[in-house]
Amino acid sequence: MSTKFENITYRIRRFDPERDRTPNWEEYRVPYTAGMTVLEGLWKVKELHSPTLAWRSSCRMGVCGSCGMLINGKPRLACNTQIAELDSDTVVVAPLPNFDIIRDLVPELKPMFASHQELMPYVVREDVEEREHPTNEFFQSAHELEHYLQFTYCIKCGCCMAACPTVATDALYSGPMPLGQAHRYNSDTRDGGFAARKAILGGEAGPWRCHYAGECSRACPKGVDPAKAIQLMKRELVIDYLRLRKTKCPAKVAEKPTEVKRREGIPDAPPRTV
Amino acid sequence: MALKSKGFPNRLGIWGWLGGGRWGAERYLYTLHRLTGLGLLAYFLLHIVVTSARAFSDAAWSRAMSQVSGPFFKFGEYLVFLAFCFHAINGIRLGLVELGIAVGKPIEPVYPYRTSVDVQRPLALAALATAFVLAVIGTISMWSD
Amino acid sequence: MMRDQKLWAWHLIAGAVILIFLGVHMLTMHMEGVIKIQSLNPASVGHVDKAKIPQAGDRTSDEGDIHPIDWANVRARGVRTLYMTGYIVLLGAALFHGLYGLRNILFELNPAVWLKKTLSALLLLLGLGLFVYGAWAAVMARAVARAWKM
Numbered sequence: 001m002s003t004k005f006e007n008i009t010y011r012i013r014r015f016d017p018e019r020d021r022t023p024n025w026e027e028y029r030v031p032y033t034a035g036m037t038v039l040e041g042l043w044k045v046k047e048l049h050s051p052t053l054a055w056r057s058s059c060r061m062g063v064c065g066s067c068g069m070l071i072n073g074k075p076r077l078a079c080n081t082q083i084a085e086l087d088s089d090t091v092v093v094a095p096l097p098n099f100d101i102i103r104d105l106v107p108e109l110k111p112m113f114a115s116h117q118e119l120m121p122y123v124v125r126e127d128v129e130e131r132e133h134p135t136n137e138f139f140q141s142a143h144e145l146e147h148y149l150q151f152t153y154c155i156k157c158g159c160c161m162a163a164c165p166t167v168a169t170d171a172l173y174s175g176p177m178p179l180g181q182a183h184r185y186n187s188d189t190r191d192g193g194f195a196a197r198k199a200i201l202g203g204e205a206g207p208w209r210c211h212y213a214g215e216c217s218r219a220c221p222k223g224v225d226p227a228k229a230i231q232l233m234k235r236e237l238v239i240d241y242l243r244l245r246k247t248k249c250p251a252k253v254a255e256k257p258t259e260v261k262r263r264e265g266i267p268d269a270p271p272r273t274v
Numbered sequence: 275m276a277l278k279s280k281g282f283p284n285r286l287g288i289w290g291w292l293g294g295g296r297w298g299a300e301r302y303l304y305t306l307h308r309l310t311g312l313g314l315l316a317y318f319l320l321h322i323v324v325t326s327a328r329a330f331s332d333a334a335w336s337r338a339m340s341q342v343s344g345p346f347f348k349f350g351e352y353l354v355f356l357a358f359c360f361h362a363i364n365g366i367r368l369g370l371v372e373l374g375i376a377v378g379k380p381i382e383p384v385y386p387y388r389t390s391v392d393v394q395r396p397l398a399l400a401a402l403a404t405a406f407v408l409a410v411i412g413t414i415s416m417w418s419d
Numbered sequence: 420m421m422r423d424q425k426l427w428a429w430h431l432i433a434g435a436v437i438l439i440f441l442g443v444h445m446l447t448m449h450m451e452g453v454i455k456i457q458s459l460n461p462a463s464v465g466h467v468d469k470a471k472i473p474q475a476g477d478r479t480s481d482e483g484d485i486h487p488i489d490w491a492n493v494r495a496r497g498v499r500t501l502y503m504t505g506y507i508v509l510l511g512a513a514l515f516h517g518l519y520g521l522r523n524i525l526f527e528l529n530p531a532v533w534l535k536k537t538l539s540a541l542l543l544l545l546g547l548g549l550f551v552y553g554a555w556a557a558v559m560a561r562a563v564a565r566a567w568k569m
Contacts, residue, residue, distance in 0.1 A: 146381075218391060
């Protein structure tokens, strides 16, 4: 079967902090097979040419978010990008921009995770006892789930942060991923942490430096649409400033049904084993 | 937030504002919105001072206007008008988008993803068309003397 | 110091205000050739002795119509309290909107904390100063317009 290319040239931004003062480009030629992803090509480079090439990868199926890189000018997941879709026999791979480079294609993601952590990306509730020792599930309708489900698909790959023009200059701006996830929890009816997050979101780390360039949503490999999350969050914060926001209590614990009668002839459940 | 890291710095800086090599249309609308805003601000600050001449006398007003009536100023004012057309109409679009009105509701993402950028694209095109019509009206009006 | 959440909300409100008021200003000044509205340029319509009106720029009095920036129109608008108020509202909204926008652009370039505070103070002073001066000019212009006799 003939393939689109015979060989592919990989042009990779290399940086070894112990040897190099600045990053530099290196080229490698690898054989191409049909259906080859950029990540598979990197393994070939490592096998055939440069055993010291470093990058992060894990699941190789687009769910772990480790292999975010700048591939032919756009931030993408290396495992999710077919070489054939790049329409070029040269694959230019660089580490994700807007993050410091630790080595080769490995970006320093700690600042992004620190911003994420500051915005409390978990359900915040006052009833600590129920959270620590749950008695039952929290009630949430399918309609309420729709309000935030899209934003739960985030795999924290950092592609949106690399695409954002504000993150390119502003170190205090939280960035699309932390803000998108803050909105994910603010719009979760089980959560009661809006006021706590507002303390950070109302200031310079908040969504106010987003000017809707939309690049984060274009770059996101999972369709999370962080740009939409940020605009929806701005709307909520403005409504809150104008004192028009209705404070809702977090979702209650679902009560066990009491008026249900068992139909005749249905056996009891087997005893619990745990 | 501003955590110190020991890696090699890799922020794109202002090149990130100008596109960073990628070609999303909305990113360029954002850049143009910034440029027109700065142009309008610079003009406006001078405009306050120049037009304050009418507070003194009609002669002072006529003198001030003669100083800004040359072809350079006329063309500059025309650029300001064009900048206003774009900045105002794109501003309406940004106001609608950034208040979460024109971005669509959260959906279940199914590939190929239809993001808020796609949802607001007709609005962006309508805004550009409106700005263009206004610019044409202004061009005819200003240069038909 | 107001937090960004509040400043941004006012930035949007000021933008909406400017849209209306500056839209009228643009209609008055730059679209009169196509869309003529008498109350915006009262002296451009009707019989005015052009020889007696100070002309703006370098046109002589018998060249063409009265222009929006000629004294006749400036005076006809300036004499009305509605226009004076409108100009002051536009001045305040535009200064806030523009200078907050500039502050945003400068802050995104990551200046040091002390520089941010200095810039904020300078922009606030500039805005307040120009607002006071511009508002004074609008009020004085009404007085001058009322006192002016052909």
